[in-house]
Amino acid sequence: MFQEFDAVFGALLIIPVYLITRELFGKKAAMIAAVLYTLMPSNLSAGIASGGRMHTPELLFAMMTIYYFLKTVKLSKDRVIIERLSDFRSYRSSIMSFVRENRLPFVYSLLAGAP
Secondary structure, eight states: OHHHHHHHHHHHTHHHHHHHHHHHHOHHHHHHHHHHHHHOHHHHTHHHHTOSOOOHHHHHHHHHHHHHHHHHHHHSOOOOSOSOTTOTTHHHHHHHHHHHHTHHHHHHHHHHTOO
16 A cells, blocks of 8 residues: 555655756756656666655655755845844844845745754
């Protein structure tokens, strides 16, 4: 029964492979990477050889975490989060100001699990 789920998650792994490669190298390289990944022998035999151990969901979530972290780093503005480390009262306002300026990267960081 779990071999079918392994096959589904293995097929879904094409999406983060494409997304990560597109962010780093562009659309053409992403298409090539997605095609090569689908034809990779270890990917084709993963559902059969795994014996239903269900390790492909872990890989899917790890790859999506890498993608969201990459988006966070790419979109966030270069700025110091806390201006004065000695002034504890400014921490909250500095952090809130940083989050307001970087809303989308902050959401990506939450999806990556690294707020």
